[in-house]
Amino acid sequence: AQSVAQPEDQVNVAEGNPLTVKCTYSVSGNPYLFWYVQYPNRGLQFLLKYITGDNLVKGSYGFEAEFNKSQTSFHLKKPSALVSDSALYFCAVRGYNQAGTALIFGKGTTLSVSS
Amino acid sequence: DAGVIQSPRHEVTEMGQEVTLRCKPISGHDYLFWYRQTMMRGLELLIYFNNNVPIDDSGMPEDRFSAKMPNASFSTLKIQPSEPRDSAVYFCASSSRAGNTEAFFGQGTRLTVV
Numbered sequence: 311a312q313s314v315a316q317p318e319d320q321v322n323v324a325e326g327n328p329l330t331v332k333c334t335y336s337v338s339g340n341p342y343l344f345w346y347v348q349y350p351n352r353g354l355q356f357l358l359k360y361i362t363g364d365n366l367v368k369g370s371y372g373f374e375a376e377f378n379k380s381q382t383s384f385h386l387k388k389p390s391a392l393v394s395d396s397a398l399y400f401c402a403v404r405g406y407n408q409a410g411t412a413l414i415f416g417k418g419t420t421l422s423v424s425s
Numbered sequence: 426d427a428g429v430i431q432s433p434r435h436e437v438t439e440m441g442q443e444v445t446l447r448c449k450p451i452s453g454h455d456y457l458f459w460y461r462q463t464m465m466r467g468l469e470l471l472i473y474f475n476n477n478v479p480i481d482d483s484g485m486p487e488d489r490f491s492a493k494m495p496n497a498s499f500s501t502l503k504i505q506p507s508e509p510r511d512s513a514v515y516f517c518a519s520s521s522r523a524g525n526t527e528a529f530f531g532q533g534t535r536l537t538v539v
Contacts, residue, residue: 342525353516353530361525400468412458413528417467
């Protein structure tokens with residue numbers, strides 16, 4: 311069965327500092343991995359995805375994520391955080407050999423960036 | 426495209442009443458997903474459709490929940506009768522293929538059952 315773990319309920323970081331939001335996954339075969347962001351009272355917005363190729367994926371708003379197959383991780387990163395990055399972040403997975411299935415999401419991590 | 430459209434945005438109803446949530450997916454997308462978001466359980470998949478056919482409804486919590494997709498541009502999620510524990514935000518999402526493509530989410534329906 312597919313699953314995603316986001317071990318931190320909340321991440322606090324000062325503006326201008328680098329941020330990392332952690333994600334580990336479990337899936338049979340190769341994974342497709344996704345990050346989404348949710349602002350208050352809004353739907354989920356797609357940030358970036360890993361399908362194949364380069365382990366470092368770049369996405370919207372300066373975010374990037376690093377795929378690590380040996381550690382089954384897909385951590386979200388940004389070199390310099392902004393207050394406006396404060397939101398709820400979700401990691402999601404789908405198995406490569408499970409094209410007919412839905413995305414499975416982690417429980418989410420609240421990112422709080424202080425000025 | 427206007428994106429995935431859900432209605433209503435907010436619904437307050439009394440316990441025992443029937444509730445119907447509506448979704449219009451992005452045109453051309455052939456997968457449609459219903460998710461439920463709560464503080465306790467996070468984002469749960471309830472059911473999804475491919476080409477209007479339900480593929481996996483194992484996430485539907487009880488027989489009180491039902492979902493339909495009569496055509497490619499419309500889906501409903503119905504709760505009958507509703508209970509206070511059904512209070513949550515319900516999201517609809519669609520995607521063009523359920524492989525390496527991302528899903529696009531609607532704004533959600535916040536349901537409160539009193």
